[in-house]
Amino acid sequence: MPRLANVNLLGVLLAAIAIYFVGFLWYGLLFSEAYMNGIGVFFNEAGDTVRWLEADGISTRTGMGEEGAWMAAGFLIPLVLSFGLGYFLKTQAISSIGGAAGFGLVLSLLIGVPLMAYGLVYSPWHSWPAFLVDASHTVVSFVAGCIVLSFFD
Numbered sequence: 001m002p003r004l005a006n007v008n009l010l011g012v013l014l015a016a017i018a019i020y021f022v023g024f025l026w027y028g029l030l031f032s033e034a035y036m037n038g039i040g041v042f043f044n045e046a047g048d049t050v051r052w053l054e055a056d057g058i059s060t061r062t063g064m065g066e067e068g069a070w071m072a073a074g075f076l077i078p079l080v081l082s083f084g085l086g087y088f089l090k091t092q093a094i095s096s097i098g099g100a101a102g103f104g105l106v107l108s109l110l111i112g113v114p115l116m117a118y119g120l121v122y123s124p125w126h127s128w129p130a131f132l133v134d135a136s137h138t139v140v141s142f143v144a145g146c147i148v149l150s151f152f153d
Contacts, residue, residue, distance in 0.1 A: 001152070007086040011152025015085065015145040019078035022144055026137040038130030039123075078141070085142065086149045097150050104146030105139065112138035 001010045027035055036042065040053040049062045085104065089095075094103050113135045120131035 004083070005087055006090050007083060008149075008152035011149045012079065012082045012086050014152075015082035015148040016075065016078040018144045018148045019081060019141045020075055022141050023074075023078070023137060026133060026140070031133045031136075034129045035133040038125075038127035038133065040125060040127075078145070081141070082145050082149065085145045086152075089146060089149055094146075095150055095153060097147055100146040100150035101143050104143040107146075108139040108142035112142055 001008050003009060042051045043049065049060060051058055051060045053059075085107070088107070089100060089103060092103065094100055116131060116134040116138055119134065120126055120128065123130075
């Protein structure tokens with residue numbers, strides 16, 4: 001399989017898919033309402049109109065035309081994250097499932113979760129629910145990505 005910086009690119013792709021799926025579960029199914037309420041985004045019951053808070057008031061938009069393109073572009077984030085996780089797993093010579101899961105956990109708690117805390121600290125509403133959704137998503141994503149990558153030498 002092709003490699004870049006000694007990282008198996010098939011493993012990177014599959015880890016990115018796993019991370020993207022975790023995001024779908026977290027933000028789309030399990031914690032959607034808590035997260036959206038936490039960041040101040042509200043949909044009507046039909047789901048076709050969204051309202052959110054901006055600096056100059058509440059904005060409203062009907063239809064979600066360009067959101068599909070943003071969702072597709074959002075796959076680049078787990079792709080880059082997976083490559084980074086794979087690179088650091090290789091530099092540390094970690095290949096076991098348990099070692100990879102532990103490494104993902106440590107990286108998420110020392111790097112990922114603190115990055116998510118910026119939204120909690122600097123957003124005007126200091127939303128604990130949104131932070132907890134983001135932080136837990138980050139931890140699960142790092143661990144899942146590292147576990148998938150551990151199968152590819």
